[in-house]
Each structure stands twice: as C-alpha cells, then as structure tokens.
Amino acid sequence: TTAPNQDEQSNIISRFQEYLQINTAQPSPDYQKSTHFILSQANSISLESQVIEFVKGKPVVLLKWPGSDPSLPSVLLNSHTDVVPSEYSKWVHPPLGAHIDGEGNIFARGSQDMKCVGMQYLEAIRRLKSSGFQPKRSLYLSFVPDEEIGGHDGAEKLAYSDVFKDMNVDVVLDEGLASPGENYRLFYGERTPWWLVIKATGAPGHGAKLYDNSAMENLFKSIESIRRFRASQFDLVKAGLKAEGEVISVNMAFLKAGTPSPTGFVMNLQPSETEAGFDIRIPPTANAESLEKRIVEEWAPAARNMTFEFKQRGTLHDNLGRPLQTAIDKSNPWWTLLEEAIKKANGKIGKPEIFPASTDARYFRQLGLPAIGFSPMANTPILLHDHNEFLNQAEYLRGIDVYESIIKAYTSYIPPGRDAVSRDEL
Ligand SMILES: CSCC[C@H](NC=O)C(=O)O
Ligand SMILES: [Zn+2]
Numbered sequence: 001t002t003a004p005n006q007d008e009q010s011n012i013i014s015r016f017q018e019y020l021q022i023n024t025a026q027p028s029p030d031y032q033k034s035t036h037f038i039l040s041q042a043n044s045i046s047l048e049s050q051v052i053e054f055v056k057g058k059p060v061v062l063l064k065w066p067g068s069d070p071s072l073p074s075v076l077l078n079s080h081t082d083v084v085p086s087e088y089s090k091w092v093h094p095p096l097g098a099h100i101d102g103e104g105n106i107f108a109r110g111s112q113d114m115k116c117v118g119m120q121y122l123e124a125i126r127r128l129k130s131s132g133f134q135p136k137r138s139l140y141l142s143f144v145p146d147e148e149i150g151g152h153d154g155a156e157k158l159a160y161s162d163v164f165k166d167m168n169v170d171v172v173l174d175e176g177l178a179s180p181g182e183n184y185r186l187f188y189g190e191r192t193p194w195w196l197v198i199k200a201t202g203a204p205g206h207g208a209k210l211y212d213n214s215a216m217e218n219l220f221k222s223i224e225s226i227r228r229f230r231a232s233q234f235d236l237v238k239a240g241l242k243a244e245g246e247v248i249s250v251n252m253a254f255l256k257a258g259t260p261s262p263t264g265f266v267m268n269l270q271p272s273e274t275e276a277g278f279d280i281r282i283p284p285t286a287n288a289e290s291l292e293k294r295i296v297e298e299w300a301p302a303a304r305n306m307t308f309e310f311k312q313r314g315t316l317h318d319n320l321g322r323p324l325q326t327a328i329d330k331s332n333p334w335w336t337l338l339e340e341a342i343k344k345a346n347g348k349i350g351k352p353e354i355f356p357a358s359t360d361a362r363y364f365r366q367l368g369l370p371a372i373g374f375s376p377m378a379n380t381p382i383l384l385h386d387h388n389e390f391l392n393q394a395e396y397l398r399g400i401d402v403y404e405s406i407i408k409a410y411t412s413y414i415p416p417g418r419d420a421v422s423r424d425e426l
C-alpha cells in the first residue's frame with residue numbers, strides 16, 4: 001500500500017496518543033477505559049470483538065478478523081494493556097501526556113512497553129482492510145491485563161481457556177525490546193522468573209558479643225555466596241561469552257533485618273530473624289535442578305537455621321517437558337516467514353535472542369506453540385520501565401509498515417503439502 005498522507009499520519013499519531021493517555025498503570029489500571037477505547041477502535045475497522053473477564057475486573061479484549069479459509073489455524077497478535085507506574089516528578093514530560101517534542105519523540109509510559117505494539121497491530125489492519133487485502137487465516141488480537149504483575153489473571157487464563165482452544169492458534173507474536181542500533185530484535189524465548197525469599201534465624205544477643213550462628217551472620221553467609229554466583233554469571237556477560245538472556249541473573253530485591261526503634265534501629269542488639277528477597281531469572285536451557293540444589297545447600301541451608309520460599313516459580317519446560325523456547329530453524333516456518341516479512345518492509349534483523357525478563361509469551365510457549373517476541377523499535381534507546389520512556393513517531397509509523405507485511409505473510413501462509421483451496425479461489 002502507499003504511504004499515508006499527512007492527515008492520515010496525524011490521525012494515526014492522535015490515536016496512539018489517546019491510548020497512551022489512558023491511565024492503565026499498575027497497581028490500579030483503568031481497564032474500563034482501555035477496554036472502551038480498544039472496542040471503539042475495533043468497531044471503526046469492523047473487527048469482531050468480545051470481552052472476556054476470566055477474573056472480574058480484568059478484561060481480556062479479543063478481536064477477530066475472520067479468514068477466508070476457516071479450516072486453516074489462526075494467527076494471534078498479543079499485547080498487554082497495563083503499564084508500570086511512573087515517578088511523575090522525574091519525567092521531563094508527564095508520563096500520561098503523550099507530549100511530542102521537536103524531534104518527534106512521543107513521551108509516555110507505555111510508549112515502548114507496549115501500547116505502541118497493540119496500536120500498530122490495529123493500524124496495520126486498518127490499512128490492509130482499506131487496501132482490500134483479505135486474509136486466508138483468521139487473525140486474532142488479544143489485549144490482555146496484568147502482564148506487569150505476572151499475567152496470571154490475563155494471558156495465563158486465556159492460554160488455558162476453552163475460548164483459546166476454539167481459536168485454533170498456530171503462532172503467537174508478543175512483545176520484544178527496543179534496539180539502540182538499526183537492527184530489530186527478535187526473541188525466541190525468555191528467562192523464567194524465580195522470586196526467592198530466604199530467611200535466617202539465630203540466637204539474639206548483645207551487640208558487643210562475637211558469636212556464631214546469629215541470624216545476621218547466617219543470612220550474610222548466604223548473601224556472600226549468592227553474590228559470588230552473581231559475579232560468576234555477570235563475568236560471562238562482561239567477557240562477551242554470553243548474552244544477557246543466556247546467564248542466570250540474581251539481584252537482591254529487599255533486605256529486612258534489625259529491630260526498629262522510634263529513632264531508627266536498635267544498635268546494640270543482634271536480631272533473631274532476618275530475611276532477604278531475590279529476583280532470579282533463568283534461561284530456558286539452564287539446569288534448574290542444580291540451581292535448586294544450590295539454594296537448598298548453599299543459599300538457605302537448614303543447617304544454618306535457614307528456610308526459603310518462592311513468591312514466583314516459573315517452569316522451564318512446556319507441557320510436554322521440552323525447554324520453553326521457540327524453534328528458529330527450518331522446523332518452524334513462522335520464524336523464516338517473520339524474518340522475510342520484516343526484510344520486505346526494509347527492516348534489518350539482529351541475532352535471535354532470549355528475552356532477559358518475562359513476557360506473556362511464556363504461557364503460549366507452555367502450550368507448545370511457537371511464540372516470537374518482537375516490538376518494531378530500532379534506533380531507539382531501551383527505556384521500558386524507565387523515566388522518560390518515549391518512542392519516535394517516525395519509528396512508530398515504520399513499525400506499522402512492518403506489521404502490515406507480517407500480517408500479510410502470516411495470514412496467507414499455507415503449509416507445503418497441504419492442498420488447501422481457499423474459498424476465494426473456488
Ligand atoms: C513474575 S512475572 C513478572 C513479569 C514482568 N514483566 C515485565 O517486566 C517481569 O518482571 O519480567
Ligand atoms: Zn511489556
């Protein structure tokens with residue numbers, strides 16, 4: 001299709017701004033407003049829609065562009081509607097303003113993560129429809145809640161629902177990351193989150209006394225060990241031997257210890273209980289058993305009066321026991337199709353990566369489905385969850401072209417050997 005004229009471009013940007021201005025920040029996202037907005041967008045381009053509340057107040061908005069051959073499995077484009085909170089005072093332009101500066105940068109929470117992608121899907125469909133394109137496969141768009149807090153009431157429920165079975169999905173696209181260089185980034189897997197809390201107990205005592213087995217000493221032995229492990233993993237990245245997503249990361253999230261007093265903490269008392277929390281991220285092919293053994297034997301050994309619990313403990317395997325990653329070889333035609341479609345839209349692509357954090361894609365991979373992480377943002381600093389998150393409007397518009405190309409390729413794909421005759425050919 002031809003490039004949009006000035007008027008169309010400014011309408012496209014206004015719609016993006018409108019979505020960005022809806023406050024869907026955790027912990028109390030305005031899902032009523034976002035749902036209303038998405039439905040109105042869907043209506044304006046005649047997509048079928050339904051709103052499913054697997055959990056009350058947590059709407060999944062599901063849109064459908066029916067394909068001409070309903071016997072072909074469908075394509076799902078997923079995006080989450082929630083965003084992380086912002087420290088308003090630290091932003092140059094307010095996080096809900098969607099202000100566009102002189103360089104065309106649109107400032108807003110969610111401009112990269114990931115309201116851009118959700119809107120780009122819709123804009124690409126809008127353009128394809130007006131060009132007269134007709135998909136063979138059905139195309140679904142899911143707008144899901146709560147990704148930023150784990151996706152348990154959103155994408156996870158959707159993936160394991162009867163609604164999802166009936167959708168007969170063959171492939172899922174979900175979010176990726178911005179790229180400061182000219183190459184787009186594609187993600188075939190992600191690290192699994194384990195949120196670990198370790199606790200130590202020990203005899204309390206006078207702050208002047210040196211003795212073994214205090215709760216502080218017990219906890220700090222663990223912290224030392226965890227930090228040595230952290231350094232060993234980080235060194236692999238620093239040496240250029242591994243990418244960020246290919247090592248196990250461990251970061252301390254909190255440390256809770258001491259006896260509070262009105263003026264701070266009691267200084268001459270060694271406390272009897274201490275606690276620390278860690279955000280651990282594990283690559284899909286890592287050895288989870290050996291990490292667990294390390295936790296039991298070195299990081300929270302009972303012999304040192306320690307216990308542990310997981311606040312999140314993601315699986316590293318799909319429902320058939322295979323590592324939770326999408327094939328990037330010839331066995332997965334969707335990977336090649338995606339690369340070709342991006343290139344056709346003049347996009348360059350870097351080396352396939354493991355997403356360093358977590359996304360909703362993991363729930364679809366658990367079902368054994370190919371799921372690819374991709375957000376079309378090149379020449380863009382990585383600002384997700386950061387102050388002053390922004391996306392340049394030209395880059396945003398370029399992403400729409402890319403999705404146009406992808407949607408065409410994906411919804412037209414017929415596997416070799418399948419003598420499919422689509423309806424419009426009859
Ligand atoms: C335990 S799931 C948390 C999901 C969250 N996703 C994006 O940042 C993350 O921290 O990676
Ligand atoms: Zn995200």
Ligand SMILES: [Zn+2]
Binds near residue numbers: 148384
């Ligand atoms: Zn996020």
